[in-house]
Amino acid sequence: MAAWLSSELARRAARRIAGELRRRGPGPWFPSSSTVPVLGPTAGYHRGFCSVRRFAGDTAAATATAEDSDNEFAAGELQQVVDFPGGKLSFVGEMNFVPESQRERIKCYRVLDDDGGIIYSSRFQEVSKELALKMYSSMVTLQIMDTIFYEAQRQGRISFYLTSNGEEAINIASAAALSADDIVLPQYREPGVLLWRGFTLQEFANQLFGNKMDYGKGRQMPIHYGSNRLNYFTVSSPIATQLPQAVGAAYSLKMDKKDACAITYFGDGGTSEGDFHAALNFAAVTEAPVIFFCRNNGWAISTPTTEQFRSDGIVTRGQAYGIRSIRVDGNDTLAVYSAVHAAREMAITEGRPILIEAMTYRVGHHSTSDDSTKYRLADEIEHWRTARDPVSRYRKWVQGNSWWCDAEETELRNSVRQEILQAIQVAERIPKHGLAELFTDVYDQVPSNLREQQRSLLDTINKHPSDYPTDVPV
Amino acid sequence: MAMKVLREVGRKRSGAAWIGGSRGFADCAAAAMGVAERREGGGGTKAVNLFTAVNQALHIALDTDPRSYVFGEDVGFGGVFRCTTGLADRFGKNRVFNTPLCEQGIAGFAIGLAAMGNRAIAEIQFADYIFPAFDQLVNEAAKFRYRSGNEFNCGGLTIRSPYGAVGHGGHYHSQSPEAFFCHVPGLKVVIPRSPREAKGLLLASIRDPNPVIFFEPKWLYRLSVEEVPEGDYMLPLSQAEVIRKGSDITLIGWGAQLAVLEQACEDAAKDGISCELIDLRTLIPWDKETVEASVSKTGKLLISHEAPITGGFGAEIAASIAERCFLRLEAPVARVCGLDTPFPLVYEPFYMPTKNKILDAIKATVNY
Numbered sequence: 001m002a003a004w005l006s007s008e009l010a011r012r013a014a015r016r017i018a019g020e021l022r023r024r025g026p027g028p029w030f031p032s033s034s035t036v037p038v039l040g041p042t043a044g045y046h047r048g049f050c051s052v053r054r055f056a057g058d059t060a061a062a063t064a065t066a067e068d069s070d071n072e073f074a075a076g077e078l079q080q081v082v083d084f085p086g087g088k089l090s091f092v093g094e095m096n097f098v099p100e101s102q103r104e105r106i107k108c109y110r111v112l113d114d115d116g117g118i119i120y121s122s123r124f125q126e127v128s129k130e131l132a133l134k135m136y137s138s139m140v141t142l143q144i145m146d147t148i149f150y151e152a153q154r155q156g157r158i159s160f161y162l163t164s165n166g167e168e169a170i171n172i173a174s175a176a177a178l179s180a181d182d183i184v185l186p187q188y189r190e191p192g193v194l195l196w197r198g199f200t201l202q203e204f205a206n207q208l209f210g211n212k213m214d215y216g217k218g219r220q221m222p223i224h225y226g227s228n229r230l231n232y233f234t235v236s237s238p239i240a241t242q243l244p245q246a247v248g249a250a251y252s253l254k255m256d257k258k259d260a261c262a263i264t265y266f267g268d269g270g271t272s273e274g275d276f277h278a279a280l281n282f283a284a285v286t287e288a289p290v291i292f293f294c295r296n297n298g299w300a301i302s303t304p305t306t307e308q309f310r311s312d313g314i315v316t317r318g319q320a321y322g323i324r325s326i327r328v329d330g331n332d333t334l335a336v337y338s339a340v341h342a343a344r345e346m347a348i349t350e351g352r353p354i355l356i357e358a359m360t361y362r363v364g365h366h367s368t369s370d371d372s373t374k375y376r377l378a379d380e381i382e383h384w385r386t387a388r389d390p391v392s393r394y395r396k397w398v399q400g401n402s403w404w405c406d407a408e409e410t411e412l413r414n415s416v417r418q419e420i421l422q423a424i425q426v427a428e429r430i431p432k433h434g435l436a437e438l439f440t441d442v443y444d445q446v447p448s449n450l451r452e453q454q455r456s457l458l459d460t461i462n463k464h465p466s467d468y469p470t471d472v473p474v
Numbered sequence: 475m476a477m478k479v480l481r482e483v484g485r486k487r488s489g490a491a492w493i494g495g496s497r498g499f500a501d502c503a504a505a506a507m508g509v510a511e512r513r514e515g516g517g518g519t520k521a522v523n524l525f526t527a528v529n530q531a532l533h534i535a536l537d538t539d540p541r542s543y544v545f546g547e548d549v550g551f552g553g554v555f556r557c558t559t560g561l562a563d564r565f566g567k568n569r570v571f572n573t574p575l576c577e578q579g580i581a582g583f584a585i586g587l588a589a590m591g592n593r594a595i596a597e598i599q600f601a602d603y604i605f606p607a608f609d610q611l612v613n614e615a616a617k618f619r620y621r622s623g624n625e626f627n628c629g630g631l632t633i634r635s636p637y638g639a640v641g642h643g644g645h646y647h648s649q650s651p652e653a654f655f656c657h658v659p660g661l662k663v664v665i666p667r668s669p670r671e672a673k674g675l676l677l678a679s680i681r682d683p684n685p686v687i688f689f690e691p692k693w694l695y696r697l698s699v700e701e702v703p704e705g706d707y708m709l710p711l712s713q714a715e716v717i718r719k720g721s722d723i724t725l726i727g728w729g730a731q732l733a734v735l736e737q738a739c740e741d742a743a744k745d746g747i748s749c750e751l752i753d754l755r756t757l758i759p760w761d762k763e764t765v766e767a768s769v770s771k772t773g774k775l776l777i778s779h780e781a782p783i784t785g786g787f788g789a790e791i792a793a794s795i796a797e798r799c800f801l802r803l804e805a806p807v808a809r810v811c812g813l814d815t816p817f818p819l820v821y822e823p824f825y826m827p828t829k830n831k832i833l834d835a836i837k838a839t840v841n842y
């Protein structure tokens with residue numbers, strides 16, 4: 001009551017001032033005409049409350065449905081438009097703040113229901129039996145790879161690992177919708193994209209063991225895969241740095257008139273970094289054919305998305321930057337495939353960035369350094385691991401088409417398992433790169449300071465051989 | 475009830491270095507607190523590891539100053555290194571909280587909070603990830619006081635961050651970026667070598683009226699255990715500590731490297747070489763006098779750090795001591811440091827400034 005009273009009093013006072021100003025005629029700050037381009041912010045608009053009221057009152061009077069002059073401020077849309085840098089704007093008499101959120105959350109695009117049935121009336125990109133089965137077997141391979149490599153870390157055979165559990169559909173279906181020429185700039189939870197492109201289980205194992213066959217020459221931690229041959233930029237731990245880089249890569253593809261786009265993956269946590277915002281803005285302004293693929297899995301290590309942002313997820317950010325966006329069920333293989341397929345088409349043919357937010361859940365711990373039961377409920381994890389598992393959901397659809405049977409399932413799982421165990425054994429036995437590789441690639445050529453440090457290191461090794469691991473050939 | 479709370483707050487405030495009434499932190503009064511070694515509280519000690527010592531310091535900082543805050547990525551559940559365990563439960567989510575994943579945001583937010591007269595104790599999850607915050611720290615925090623003619627300051631700012639090797643961290647979980655920050659007038663850089671040091675230096679850093687970057691040796695979080703006073707105490711900033719007396723050569727280091735230097739001292743002693751070992755503790759502004767006095771005595775100096783040798787903080791020490799002790803130096807200043815390469819995973823043992831590299835350099839310097 002009291003609050004209402006004081007706001008009513010303020011409104012009356014404002015009207016009085018507005019009337020007073022009207023009698024005195026327009027001041028020098030008044031934006032005079034809609035046809036004169038106004039450079040810079042109009043002074044009048046920055047004089048505060050009263051001058052805004054003045055403006056509103058003056059023009060509203062003609063069009064307002066007001067019966068008495070007291071009502072002039074209740075006017076809705078005004079006819080007059082005024083030029084600002086960036087284009088014409090129409091005015092409104094109501095002081096309407098744009099709300100912090102839409103009344104309804106952006107809906108999530110889905111094709112498969114929880115039981116793997118096609119949702120009636122859903123539109124999606126057809127997949128052939130062959131493609132469907134390749135996608136399925138890749139998802140299973142990714143799943144088994146994660147289980148065994150995770151176990152290898154627990155046994156102390158590799159120093160670190162991180163699974164993609166729960167995000168198999170995102171990994172494989174997005175990769176399947178791309179062409180091999182599209183450039184991938186990953187975060188770290190997308191090894192399935194590389195798997196899809198033909199990175200062998202042996203190649204994965206070689207990186208994890210940092211042996212002589214690791215393209216990264218043993219310099220980075222496990223899971224930092226990369227392959228020039230497969231257009232997959234090497235993983236880098238700092239979060240979100242790959243996003244603006246993807247825009248630059250996409251711009252290059254556009255300048256070269258390639259029939260290809262860049263795609264960059266990132267987590268919900270990554271969207272908080274400055275690089276995310278820089279990337280979206282650059283992409284919109286440079287009209288770069290880049291797909292921003294956000295894996296919104298609910299968690300950034302222990303931080304839930306409720307403490308990460310207050311927007312309706314990531315999808316709503318696109319519009320603010322002028323980027324077309326879609327939210328998709330990330331555990332729905334067909335929906336992810338279709339969304340990326342369409343995004344790629346638009347990105348390349350229309351020369352524009354697209355933002356995809358895939359809703360999912362990080363079923364595993366953040367990494368082998370983490371125990372997620374410290375900060376989330378075991379039941380929640382279990383629910384997503386079982387009832388919401390993207391692999392079994394997709395399998396139901398594949399089997400529903402009579403494209404797959406239990407016997408094939410058993411055979412696939414056994415053979416993948418064998419292949420991975422074999423790959424680990426082989427990788428373990430391959431020696432590390434020689435010591436010389438410690439000094440190469442810092443620059444294109446080894447400069448004199450490093451040559452000198454290499455000589456002095458060799459002296460030290462000769463003097464104290466037992467200080468150094470024997471698996472690095474000197 | 476309210477009276478009691480107020481009295482409590484008053485008591486706590488007067489014990490801490492915060493100067494009420496004005497925004498930011500006064501220059502000298504609080505600094506005096508930082509320099510005075512202060513021991514109070516329970517009086518007992520307990521053997522704890524380094525992350526627990528840091529945790530104790532944060533408990534005390536929050537308890538003794540109601541205008542103090544702890545925040546950063548994942549600090550709410552205790553932090554990825556467990557340094558913030560129990561803080562959110564005890565002090566509430568308004569004072570201890572997770573931030574979005576954004577280091578520039580953490581630093582900028584912390585500066586604003588500090589500029590309003592609060593103690594902003596921010597965590598950057600790994601020193602390797604401090605670079606998005608570089609602009610805020612270098613151009614803002616460091617110059618806040620100077621550029622405003624002391625109209626404003628963000629002296630209540632402390633950035634904590636784990637740094638250095640862990641044996642399997644590779645490029646981005648191993649770096650030692652201290653030299654970048656030592657090159658920025660306006661920031662203090664502090665690095666402890668052990669649990670007791672960590673607690674006392676962290677409390678001093680938090681209460682120091684200047685922005686401080688506090689790097690914690692993550693290799694020692696669990697490994698290093700020592701008796702730590704249970705109460706509230708501070709160790710002076712900008713004061714190096716001679717932790718081993720000797721006569722033949724002076725060795726200087728900080729953080730985790732002290733343990734390696736200590737082993738080298740022991741081995742050198744077996745060969746009849748007497749080493750004086752100094753923990754620099756505060757890198758900027760550093761205690762030249764203690765180092766100079768030692769080198770004047772020994773005539774030889776060796777500096778060791780994990781960061782790449784070129785442009786490392788060892789270079790600054792070498793140059794300053796060459797200026798001050800030119801005629802008393804009997805050998806070139808030796809530096810045993812990281813290589814001029816990114817921090818390499820499988821090559822880590824080769825990259826590191828190991829005990830034997832140091833020992834060889836000690837012998838070469840002594841026999842120069």
Ligand SMILES: Cc1ncc(C[n+]2csc(CCOP(=O)(O)OP(=O)(O)O)c2C)c(N)n1
Binds near residue numbers: 189
């Ligand atoms: C710049 C930076 N800050 C902090 C970290 C530490 N860190 C590694 S992963 C991670 C969480 C990332 O979460 P999200 O982007 O959601 O990806 P997800 O792990 O869920 O796939 C953090 C904070 C980092 N790697 N880089």
Ligand SMILES: [Mg+2]
Binds near residue numbers: 269296301
């Ligand atoms: Mg996440």
